[in-house]
Amino acid sequence: MAFELPPLPFDKDALAPHMSAETLEFHHGKHHKAYVDKVNGWEQEKGLSGLSLVEVVKKAKADGDKGLFNNAGQIWNHSFFWQCLAPAGKKPSGELASKIESAFGSTEALLKKLGEESVNHFASGWGWLVLDGSELKVTSLHDGISPITEGLTPLLTIDVWEHAYYIDYRNARPKFVETVLNNIINWDFVAQNLDGQGISRADQAAK
Numbered sequence: 001m002a003f004e005l006p007p008l009p010f011d012k013d014a015l016a017p018h019m020s021a022e023t024l025e026f027h028h029g030k031h032h033k034a035y036v037d038k039v040n041g042w043e044q045e046k047g048l049s050g051l052s053l054v055e056v057v058k059k060a061k062a063d064g065d066k067g068l069f070n071n072a073g074q075i076w077n078h079s080f081f082w083q084c085l086a087p088a089g090k091k092p093s094g095e096l097a098s099k100i101e102s103a104f105g106s107t108e109a110l111l112k113k114l115g116e117e118s119v120n121h122f123a124s125g126w127g128w129l130v131l132d133g134s135e136l137k138v139t140s141l142h143d144g145i146s147p148i149t150e151g152l153t154p155l156l157t158i159d160v161w162e163h164a165y166y167i168d169y170r171n172a173r174p175k176f177v178e179t180v181l182n183n184i185i186n187w188d189f190v191a192q193n194l195d196g197q198g199i200s201r202a203d204q205a206a207k
């Protein structure tokens, strides 16, 4: 098995000033890596050989193994999160834009709702735009929980653990959330998740 830390899909300084190279050095190079190392360290003890990351997350949930569930979920969530970001993010278009319009009224309304959900999420976790069946929904999940074990299809996420914003924004989660959602979202990736292409890209990146 031995999971690997996937490389960032952009240069470390490509998201500045919205997300600095220093934040990415710590968030990707230390926090994300620590989850990978932790799960790899359990390979023998917890019988994880030969399992994919998603299988590990599902097994941990079935076994009620919270430590493994959160650490493996965090590998997956971060691998997915990096794919959700891009320098100079464009706006949603095509099928995604029409789905957003019929579910929320407009992209601005979606960003407001997702922003509020993410800002108001208590303590550590993630804000998510998901498909619940064929319906677009905004939600938030705690710690390392991922939509992949909740029967939901992830389209877009924002990390609201303190380590995601403390270097660049100190304690100002609202400013971080607003800045990321309005400036560096990779809407092409979000659109690819409507039919699962993007998710398989994130899964591969997680191995």
Ligand code: MN3
Residues within 6 Å of the ligand: 027, 031, 078, 159, 161, 163, 164
């Ligand atoms: Mn994080």
